[in-house]
Amino acid sequence: MSQKTILNDSHRALGAKMVDFGGWDMPLSYGSQIEEHHAVRRDAGMFDVSHMTVVDLAGARTREFLRHLLANNVDKLKAPGKALYSCMLDETGGVIDDLIVYFLEEAFFRVVVNAATRDKDLAWIRSQAAAFDVAVTERPELAMIAVQGPNARARVATLLSPEVAAKALKIGKFVAFEGDGLFIARTGYTGEDGFEIIVPEGEAVALWQRLVDAGVAPAGLGARDTLRLEAGMNLYGQDMDESVTPWEAALAWTVSLDEGRAFIGREALEQQRAAGVPREMIGLVMDEKGVLRHGQKVLTEAGDGEILSGTFSPTLGKAIAFARVPAGAGSSLRVDIRGREVPVRIARIPFVRDGKPFDAA
Amino acid sequence: MSEIPGDLKFMKSHEWARVEDNGTVTVGISEHAQGLLGDLVYVELPNVGDTAQAGQAAAVVESVKAASDVYSPVSGEIVAVNEALADKPETINEDAYGDGWIFVVKLTNREELEELLDPDAYAEAIENEED
Numbered sequence: 001m002s003q004k005t006i007l008n009d010s011h012r013a014l015g016a017k018m019v020d021f022g023g024w025d026m027p028l029s030y031g032s033q034i035e036e037h038h039a040v041r042r043d044a045g046m047f048d049v050s051h052m053t054v055v056d057l058a059g060a061r062t063r064e065f066l067r068h069l070l071a072n073n074v075d076k077l078k079a080p081g082k083a084l085y086s087c088m089l090d091e092t093g094g095v096i097d098d099l100i101v102y103f104l105e106e107a108f109f110r111v112v113v114n115a116a117t118r119d120k121d122l123a124w125i126r127s128q129a130a131a132f133d134v135a136v137t138e139r140p141e142l143a144m145i146a147v148q149g150p151n152a153r154a155r156v157a158t159l160l161s162p163e164v165a166a167k168a169l170k171i172g173k174f175v176a177f178e179g180d181g182l183f184i185a186r187t188g189y190t191g192e193d194g195f196e197i198i199v200p201e202g203e204a205v206a207l208w209q210r211l212v213d214a215g216v217a218p219a220g221l222g223a224r225d226t227l228r229l230e231a232g233m234n235l236y237g238q239d240m241d242e243s244v245t246p247w248e249a250a251l252a253w254t255v256s257l258d259e260g261r262a263f264i265g266r267e268a269l270e271q272q273r274a275a276g277v278p279r280e281m282i283g284l285v286m287d288e289k290g291v292l293r294h295g296q297k298v299l300t301e302a303g304d305g306e307i308l309s310g311t312f313s314p315t316l317g318k319a320i321a322f323a324r325v326p327a328g329a330g331s332s333l334r335v336d337i338r339g340r341e342v343p344v345r346i347a348r349i350p351f352v353r354d355g356k357p358f359d360a361a
Numbered sequence: 362m363s364e365i366p367g368d369l370k371f372m373k374s375h376e377w378a379r380v381e382d383n384g385t386v387t388v389g390i391s392e393h394a395q396g397l398l399g400d401l402v403y404v405e406l407p408n409v410g411d412t413a414q415a416g417q418a419a420a421v422v423e424s425v426k427a428a429s430d431v432y433s434p435v436s437g438e439i440v441a442v443n444e445a446l447a448d449k450p451e452t453i454n455e456d457a458y459g460d461g462w463i464f465v466v467k468l469t470n471r472e473e474l475e476e477l478l479d480p481d482a483y484a485e486a487i488e489n490e491e492d
Contacts, residue, residue, distance in 0.1 A: 034400045290403050291423045312402040312425050
C-alpha cells in the first residue's frame, strides 16, 4: 500500500494519472507532460513534493555536526536562511543521498532529503548525530509545494501578505525565510527561478487551490524529470548511489576539500582522486531521432559505459542523457539502441539554462 | 473511454487492424495505448518491403516515458508506412484510429484475422487489465 500526500485528492480531482514513486502514490501528469514542462519553462508550474523528507537538526553543535556529515561545507552558510546543496557520503565516499541544508539559527538547521531514501538517511543521520548531541526530528506533518518558472515568484507573491510578498521577491537565490506561516525557499529542481514552499499539512490543500486559481499549472513527476535533466540536475538512485563517488557523478563542485575538515568519506575521495578517478559522468545529446533511455549501452574508445538518466528534451526537441563512461572515453561515442549504434555528442551540462538551449542545440 | 470504430480488430497488446477494401490491413495502436504511453516523441517505422510476422514487433513507438514495440496483427509484406509520423509522432496521440495509422500489411493468411478481438472483446480486455 503506497503512501499518500495530503494533496492526493487534489491530484485525483484534477484527473492526474497516478504512479508509485518510492512508495508514494504521486501524479505522473495531469494531461500532456510536455505541456506541463513548457508551462514551467515559459510561465509557472507547480509540483507536490510533500513526499520529500524534512528533517530538523537542533543543538549547540549542529554546525560542527554538519561539517562532519556533509561533503560540502556548511561554513559557506553565513547568513541565516542561506541554503546549500550537498552529498552525504559513507566512509567509502559513496553517495548515501543528496540534500539541501538550510541554516536557520546557529543551533538550528533544516535538511530536506529524498523520499525513497528516507529510512536509511534518518538512520544514518541519527547514528552520526549522537556524538554531537544534535536532536534529529523528522517533520512528516509538513507538506511541500514547489512553484517554478519565470513567473512563479510573482504568482506566489499575489497570495502573500504585503510584507511577506515584498520579502519573498527580495531574497536571493538559495535563501529561505519564514512568513505567513510558510517556509519559503528560493530553490528548486527545474533550472527555473521559483520557490519551494513548506506548509503545514492542514493548510496545503487550500494553498494548492489558491495557486491553481492564480494560474499556476499543476505538473507531475514526468515533467519534473525532463525539467531537472535539462537543467543538469542529478536524480538519486539513477545517476548516483552508494557505489558511486561525487567525482564519478559530476558532483565535484559540491565537494569542499577545505583544509582540516574531516568529513565522512573524505579520505576515500582523496585516495580515489590520487589514484585516478576511473569513471566520469557526462552529458549526451543525440541529433538523430529517437530517445536515450536508462540502461542503454554507450560505446566508447575506452570501453562501455551506460546511460543513467535519459529522456526526450521538450526544450531541445532531441534526446538528452547523463551517461557514466570510463575515463578517457574520447569524443566519438555511440549508443546501442535496440541493436543499432547511434552516434551521440558530448554536451555541456546544463543542457538548458534560463529556458534556452545552453550548448546542446 | 472514447468510441472504438466498429470496423477495427484488436490485439490484447493494443494494436488495431483494419481490413481495407483491397485486402490490405492497416495497423495502428489503440486510443487506450496512446493514453498509457503519453506524449509520443518518436516512431521507428518498418521499411516498405519488409516482412511482418503476426505477433512479432514491426515498429516501435516512443513516448517521453517509455519505448513500446508495435506487434503486427497479421503476417505479410509491409506495403506502406506512415512517413508523416517521422515529424509528427504526436499525430498518434491526436488521432490514434485515423491519421495516426503506422503501417499497412498485405496479408498472406486471412485466418490470422480470426485470432483478433472485436471492439467489444477488446474493451472488456482493457477493463480487466485496469482491475
